[in-house]
Amino acid sequence: MSGSMSTVIEEQPVRPTHVEVDLSCLAENLAAIRQRVGDAKVMTILKANAYGHGLVPVARHMVRCGADCLGVAFLEEGISLRREGITAPVLVLGGIAGEQIPLFLQHDLTLTAPSVEKLHLIDETAASMGMRARVHLKVDTGMERIGIHYYSAAALLEASLACRHVIVEGIYSHFANADAEDLAHAKLQLERFMEVLSFYEKRSLPMPLRHIANSAGILQMPESHLDLVRPGILLYGVYPSHECQQTVAVRPALTWKSRVAYFKVVQPGHPVSYGSTWQSDKAVRVVTIPVGYGDGYFRALSNRSEVIIRGVRSPVVGRVCMDQMMVNLDQGTAYNGDEVILLGESGGHIISAAEVAEWAGTIPYEVLTNINNRVPRLYRGE
Numbered sequence: 001m002s003g004s005m006s007t008v009i010e011e012q013p014v015r016p017t018h019v020e021v022d023l024s025c026l027a028e029n030l031a032a033i034r035q036r037v038g039d040a041k042v043m044t045i046l047k048a049n050a051y052g053h054g055l056v057p058v059a060r061h062m063v064r065c066g067a068d069c070l071g072v073a074f075l076e077e078g079i080s081l082r083r084e085g086i087t088a089p090v091l092v093l094g095g096i097a098g099e100q101i102p103l104f105l106q107h108d109l110t111l112t113a114p115s116v117e118k119l120h121l122i123d124e125t126a127a128s129m130g131m132r133a134r135v136h137l138k139v140d141t142g143m144e145r146i147g148i149h150y151y152s153a154a155a156l157l158e159a160s161l162a163c164r165h166v167i168v169e170g171i172y173s174h175f176a177n178a179d180a181e182d183l184a185h186a187k188l189q190l191e192r193f194m195e196v197l198s199f200y201e202k203r204s205l206p207m208p209l210r211h212i213a214n215s216a217g218i219l220q221m222p223e224s225h226l227d228l229v230r231p232g233i234l235l236y237g238v239y240p241s242h243e244c245q246q247t248v249a250v251r252p253a254l255t256w257k258s259r260v261a262y263f264k265v266v267q268p269g270h271p272v273s274y275g276s277t278w279q280s281d282k283a284v285r286v287v288t289i290p291v292g293y294g295d296g297y298f299r300a301l302s303n304r305s306e307v308i309i310r311g312v313r314s315p316v317v318g319r320v321c322m323d324q325m326m327v328n329l330d331q332g333t334a335y336n337g338d339e340v341i342l343l344g345e346s347g348g349h350i351i352s353a354a355e356v357a358e359w360a361g362t363i364p365y366e367v368l369t370n371i372n373n374r375v376p377r378l379y380r381g382e
């Protein structure tokens with residue numbers, strides 16, 4: 001990439017409202033995670049547009065930085081990676097519909113087998129195509145999402161031994177609350193998983209790659225790292241929850257920016273925006289920013305959030321509109337074109353995904369994944 005900046009939009013100026021992703025920061029976060037997990041392999045989780053950071057550019061960068069494999073949520077995300085020439089192993093974490101199986105095989109994507117029935121379907125499909133399917137078996141140890149229950153899992157492991165067109169590369173489970181202060185449930189899940197895995201030892205069979213740790217598991221439960229870890233949010237420099245111990249130092253890779261589009265003085269008694277939910281009792285300077293809930297800036301942030309302009313944190317006033325919102329500078333100064341930080345760091349202030357999440361009544365994951373495709377992504381720091 002040339003210079004310090006490269007744009008994803010061709011032959012078009014970048015929209016004033018855009019996201020900047022610091023690739024060197026992602027590399028450092030990955031290195032910090034590696035340091036923590038020792039010999040365990042790292043599967044970088046790239047679902048939901050790489051947590052809003054941009055699926056393909058982040059995937060490419062992670063592969064260059066030595067990620068062992070990539071994880072996505074569903075088939076189409078995996079196909080997008082293959083279409084862009086990414087050849088690293090890709091595990092699709094979600095459930096599968098039977099008719100999709102040939103596409104998994106054509107694109108050399110690794111499937112999750114969550115039941116005996118699906119495993120047999122994968123085996124039969126692979127046989128009919130004259131191929132062998134790569135699969136990871138999925139065991140439910142206490143999430144009740146997908147996967148065979150730990151107390152019935154021996155049937156799936158047993159069935160997999162008889163499948164001639166399946167290569168069982170891995171076996172995994174997923175934590176429901178490894179980000180909590182009380183790790184009793186997570187510990188129980190890990191115990192159940194280890195018990196399921198004893199199947200292989202008892203029969204002296206080769207052990208597939210064992211994995212269960214998400215970001216929270218990486219941070220709080222070193223005993224859960226096993227053969228491979230699956231960091232998502234931590235890779236992007238954000239901690240899973242307030243309670244979670246920050247045993248790995250990471251920095252947020254994403255900054256969401258815009259620019260001042262309009263400046264005015266609002267007189268007392270003249271309410272701002274839809275529903276007239278806010279007005280001032282004195283004349284104040286108010287600027288309009290070209291970003292709204294149509295970009296993924298939550299409407300729930302109306303009259304709650306702050307942004308950084310000229311090194312000052314100022315409040316969003318009135319309702320957030322679809323494409324625009326207003327910020328009260330009070331007696332402060334700003335000019336049209338001034339940079340606005342919606343999420344990220346500037347002039348000694350930080351607006352973190354955790355803080356925005358708290359204002360909006362959600363979690364940082366949703367703040368990041370909600371930034372939608374109307375917002376161009378720029379990449380720097382390679």
Ligand SMILES: *Cc1c(COP(=O)(O)O)cnc(C)c1O
Nearest residue numbers: 045093174214215230231232233
């Ligand atoms: C999303 C996901 C992860 C990553 O979770 P983080 O909390 O973001 O680290 C790991 N494994 C599975 C199965 C997932 O669905």
